[in-house]
Amino acid sequence: MSALDSLKADLSGLQIEDNPQIVKQKSRDFFWYSPVLKQQLDHVTGDLVVTPKSEAEVIRVLKSCYAHDVPVTVRGAGTGNYGQAMPLSGGVILNLAELNKVKEIRPGVVVAEAGAIISKIDEETRAHSGQELRLHPSTYRTATIGGFIAGGSGGIGSINWGGLRDLGNVIRLRVLTLEAEPRVLEMTGEDLHKVMHAYGTNGVITEVEMPLTAAYDWVDVVVGFDAFMDGVRFADAVGNQDGLLLKELAPISAPLPHDYFLRHQKYIRKDQSVVVCMVAPFAMDAFAAFVGRQPKASILYRSDTVDEDAKKGLPPVYELAWNHTTLRGLRVDPAITYLQVLYPFPNHVEKVRIMTDLLGDEVPAHLEFVRFDGKITCFGLPVVRYTTEERLNEIMRLHEENGCPIFNPHRYTLEEGGMKQTDDVQLAFKREADPKGLLNPGKMIAWEDPNYDYSSDKLFLFPGLKRA
Amino acid sequence: MSALDSLKADLSGLQIEDNPQIVKQKSRDFFWYSPVLKQQLDHVTGDLVVTPKSEAEVIRVLKSCYAHDVPVTVRGAGTGNYGQAMPLSGGVILNLAELNKVKEIRPGVVVAEAGAIISKIDEETRAHSGQELRLHPSTYRTATIGGFIAGGSGGIGSINWGGLRDLGNVIRLRVLTLEAEPRVLEMTGEDLHKVMHAYGTNGVITEVEMPLTAAYDWVDVVVGFDAFMDGVRFADAVGNQDGLLLKELAPISAPLPHDYFLRHQKYIRKDQSVVVCMVAPFAMDAFAAFVGRQPKASILYRSDTVDEDAKKGLPPVYELAWNHTTLRGLRVDPAITYLQVLYPFPNHVEKVRIMTDLLGDEVPAHLEFVRFDGKITCFGLPVVRYTTEERLNEIMRLHEENGCPIFNPHRYTLEEGGMKQTDDVQLAFKREADPKGLLNPGKMIAWEDPNYDYSSDKLFLFPGLKRA
Numbered sequence: 001m002s003a004l005d006s007l008k009a010d011l012s013g014l015q016i017e018d019n020p021q022i023v024k025q026k027s028r029d030f031f032w033y034s035p036v037l038k039q040q041l042d043h044v045t046g047d048l049v050v051t052p053k054s055e056a057e058v059i060r061v062l063k064s065c066y067a068h069d070v071p072v073t074v075r076g077a078g079t080g081n082y083g084q085a086m087p088l089s090g091g092v093i094l095n096l097a098e099l100n101k102v103k104e105i106r107p108g109v110v111v112a113e114a115g116a117i118i119s120k121i122d123e124e125t126r127a128h129s130g131q132e133l134r135l136h137p138s139t140y141r142t143a144t145i146g147g148f149i150a151g152g153s154g155g156i157g158s159i160n161w162g163g164l165r166d167l168g169n170v171i172r173l174r175v176l177t178l179e180a181e182p183r184v185l186e187m188t189g190e191d192l193h194k195v196m197h198a199y200g201t202n203g204v205i206t207e208v209e210m211p212l213t214a215a216y217d218w219v220d221v222v223v224g225f226d227a228f229m230d231g232v233r234f235a236d237a238v239g240n241q242d243g244l245l246l247k248e249l250a251p252i253s254a255p256l257p258h259d260y261f262l263r264h265q266k267y268i269r270k271d272q273s274v275v276v277c278m279v280a281p282f283a284m285d286a287f288a289a290f291v292g293r294q295p296k297a298s299i300l301y302r303s304d305t306v307d308e309d310a311k312k313g314l315p316p317v318y319e320l321a322w323n324h325t326t327l328r329g330l331r332v333d334p335a336i337t338y339l340q341v342l343y344p345f346p347n348h349v350e351k352v353r354i355m356t357d358l359l360g361d362e363v364p365a366h367l368e369f370v371r372f373d374g375k376i377t378c379f380g381l382p383v384v385r386y387t388t389e390e391r392l393n394e395i396m397r398l399h400e401e402n403g404c405p406i407f408n409p410h411r412y413t414l415e416e417g418g419m420k421q422t423d424d425v426q427l428a429f430k431r432e433a434d435p436k437g438l439l440n441p442g443k444m445i446a447w448e449d450p451n452y453d454y455s456s457d458k459l460f461l462f463p464g465l466k467r468a
Numbered sequence: 469m470s471a472l473d474s475l476k477a478d479l480s481g482l483q484i485e486d487n488p489q490i491v492k493q494k495s496r497d498f499f500w501y502s503p504v505l506k507q508q509l510d511h512v513t514g515d516l517v518v519t520p521k522s523e524a525e526v527i528r529v530l531k532s533c534y535a536h537d538v539p540v541t542v543r544g545a546g547t548g549n550y551g552q553a554m555p556l557s558g559g560v561i562l563n564l565a566e567l568n569k570v571k572e573i574r575p576g577v578v579v580a581e582a583g584a585i586i587s588k589i590d591e592e593t594r595a596h597s598g599q600e601l602r603l604h605p606s607t608y609r610t611a612t613i614g615g616f617i618a619g620g621s622g623g624i625g626s627i628n629w630g631g632l633r634d635l636g637n638v639i640r641l642r643v644l645t646l647e648a649e650p651r652v653l654e655m656t657g658e659d660l661h662k663v664m665h666a667y668g669t670n671g672v673i674t675e676v677e678m679p680l681t682a683a684y685d686w687v688d689v690v691v692g693f694d695a696f697m698d699g700v701r702f703a704d705a706v707g708n709q710d711g712l713l714l715k716e717l718a719p720i721s722a723p724l725p726h727d728y729f730l731r732h733q734k735y736i737r738k739d740q741s742v743v744v745c746m747v748a749p750f751a752m753d754a755f756a757a758f759v760g761r762q763p764k765a766s767i768l769y770r771s772d773t774v775d776e777d778a779k780k781g782l783p784p785v786y787e788l789a790w791n792h793t794t795l796r797g798l799r800v801d802p803a804i805t806y807l808q809v810l811y812p813f814p815n816h817v818e819k820v821r822i823m824t825d826l827l828g829d830e831v832p833a834h835l836e837f838v839r840f841d842g843k844i845t846c847f848g849l850p851v852v853r854y855t856t857e858e859r860l861n862e863i864m865r866l867h868e869e870n871g872c873p874i875f876n877p878h879r880y881t882l883e884e885g886g887m888k889q890t891d892d893v894q895l896a897f898k899r900e901a902d903p904k905g906l907l908n909p910g911k912m913i914a915w916e917d918p919n920y921d922y923s924s925d926k927l928f929l930f931p932g933l934k935r936a
Contacts, residue, residue: 108682131682240841242629242634242841285639373710
């Protein structure tokens with residue numbers, strides 16, 4: 001009997017899917033944002049999808065996978081676009097979609113199962129006590145909270161709260177190990193970093209405790225500018241207004257807003273750059289006063305005064321921002337791709353100017369203003385009009401040479417997409433929690449190849465990633 | 469019949485106090501924090517106190533004062549310590565204590581009458597929907613919201629929201645003019661600056677609309693350090709932690725904490741400096757993890773783990789901070805006074821070091837970390853072991869020479885305590901709203917003496933301030 005057959009026998013009674021077409025479809029995430037990853041990962045599939053209904057069932061799966069040496073790739077909604085959830089060695093796709101209950105809500109705190117959809121959590125916390133999560137990705141209505149913590153970094157709300165990595169933005173994680181007898185660990189404080197943004201390579205998050213903040217009926221606002229840099233300066237200034245409560249602040253260069261935001265197109269000229277904002281309703285007077293001080297700014301759209309019929313057809317502006325900007329671009333022009341850049345404070349505005357001058361319409365700018373180590377600065381998710389992988393690498397090198405670090409979204413490993421160095425804490429925890437190396441194989445280079453040279457431009461080639 | 473007798477006749481039926489002892493007592497604010505102001509203002513008194521019960525009654529008072537040319541000094545609880553509410557020309561003390569209703573609460577917003585006590589507003593907004601005001605002074609339990617807006621600048625909560633002057637921290641003010649027929653104005657956006665922090669010199673605020681934020685059972689924490697500068701660096705670092713929700717962050721140099729905080733004294737050694745914090749309860753794990761990273765920091769006191777009996781005897785830590793630090797000092801040593809300093813970002817920590825090295829125990833440091841124009845920096849409210857006015861002026865000059873602007877709390881005028889220049893917007897509005905110059909006379913130099921030289925060290929001598 002094969003390992004998989006033994007596993008299936010062990011897991012009888014659990015919800016298992018092994019139809020190869022369905023398994024392949026359920027193995028995929030949004031890796032295809034990247035033409036590089038698309039080529040590398042398009043054939044990847046797991047062998048079966050297991051959908052446990054309780055933590056006890058998750059433990060059964062992990063115990064059996066350990067016994068039979070079957071790889072396990074945990075998955076939320078598969079909305080990541082670094083290939084985080086792609087099962088490079090096949091095996092079990094551990095689908096946590098049915099671990100989706102909100103278990104407790106109190107002032108400032110929600111406890112939820114890892115598979116809960118982020119917007120569903122907010123629906124419950126809003127109804128309960130006018131609270132909502134601090135941070136969410138643009139895939140708010142599809143992504144799971146566990147997937148966000150394991151594979152995301154920040155998003156809407158980061159203009160106030162920084163990133164997930166910041167102390168205090170996750171309170172507690174409940175984590176299972178992949179051992180003969182899986183342990184249940186409760187992690188808080190310094191321990192959280194062991195498993196956060198580790199792509200599920202060193203533990204399975206089953207429950208999260210997250211801080212909440214006050215929920216509002218955020219007003220979607222699009223502010224227009226003739227010159228992109230005026231929009232950037234506006235965003236930097238408004239982000240530094242301490243009394244103006246925003247949840248989102250993203251300058252996007254012409255012609256992207258007109259070309260990609262099809263349902264908002266009627267509000268935006270082709271040569272117009274925009275700053276996309278979410279503003280607290282009671283801050284709109286102050287926001288409008290601030291816009292009034294900027295002769296080059298004009299409000300093109302605000303959801304609190306637009307007529308209800310017009311509004312119905314429009315997506316919320318958080319679905320114009322972060323990775324949704326790229327997603328909308330890909331729908332219009334499948335040839336584009338994108339980058340992720342940090343423009344470090346205090347020279348972020350000047351660095352944006354240098355890079356946009358240098359690269360022009362080959363790399364139209366999309367910025368996301370955030371709090372980063374206490375300062376207002378910006379990340380970039382510029383669109384790249386893709387030609388070759390060589391040119392893409394050159395564009396990245398130009399950013400790095402100008403002091404703008406790249407978080408490479410064309411790599412599926414933790415290290416290459418992040419800090420380009422071994423994370424000793426996460427590696428040490430993997431040794432404890434996944435001694436056989438079965439959790440999401442191939443994503444942590446430090447585990448696979450401790451001597452790997454991160455300075456290489458080449459993609460790390462996971463030996464287990466065998467072509468079918 | 470004298471003007472005052474005519475006024476009294478006009479106001480028959482209103483609550484009026486004219487017993488000179490009671491009027492003098494009700495004329496006073498906390499000007500005696502300053503030995504300079506104490507000497508200047510100790511004899512000042514109004515002629516009668518009028519306590520209207522409605523806005524209609526306020527209008528009656530204003531109309532009659534205009535008709536009979538009687539000065540009007542509006543007063544909340546008289547907790548200001550710049551002499552803001554001292555009636556330099558006598559006349560009517562307009563006591564708004566009975567205009568104290570909370571009129572409306574909705575998500576993010578409270579509407580209250582100007583005389584409402586700040587902590588009472590929070591009691592109602594907390595009970596209604598778990599919300600509270602963003603900012604309050606250390607005189608939370610006695611000060612009125614209108615007095616805070618007319619005479620204050622920030623306080624507890626400024627670490628998150630900046631100051632009252634920042635767009636968005638006040639939504640709307642309802643203001644009466646002092647004319648033959650007083651007008652009722654609703655001010656929002658850019659107009660707010662006309663009357664905010666104008667000491668009631670150009671209008672009478674009767675109603676305020678303020679933003680709310682989420683209310684929590686804040687944990688009082690005192691963190692101890694052997695060296696004051698280690699406390700300053702800790703505060704600067706923790707203030708820049710975007711995910712750690714604090715409401716107050718104040719380093720105070722030894723020996724002040726031990727000597728002045730008598731009921732907390734058992735927790736603090738005489739040679740120990742402290743950082744006083746208010747931390748969201750759900751952030752305590754993260755806060756403790758952050759303290760754990762600093763080998764020189766130790767938590768001396770936290771209100772969430774101390775035994776209930778011990779806690780009962782202790783004031784909340786916001787009553788150790790801002791102007792309450794000085795107040796507690798004055799109770800122990802009436803010879804001290806204080807200053808108000810800005811240490812500008814990004815050199816604030818270094819500037820604090822320079823000034824504390826320079827002035828030693830003559831000027832023990834007390835800092836308040838705040839958001840200021842989007843950055844975390846600190847104000848100082850250092851204690852001054854007072855000798856002479858000349859030395860006090862020299863200490864202020866030393867600050868200015870080292871690039872640390874002083875907001876002089878030993879001056880009763882708007883200009884001398886603030887930016888040392890005419891505020892054209894407030895002056896223009898006074899021309900409209902108080903054509904006879906009857907509102908809080910002597911506080912706006914630009915009105916009294918348009919050619920005044922602000923570079924002088926000397927106190928502006930209001931001609932109307934006649935010695936009894």
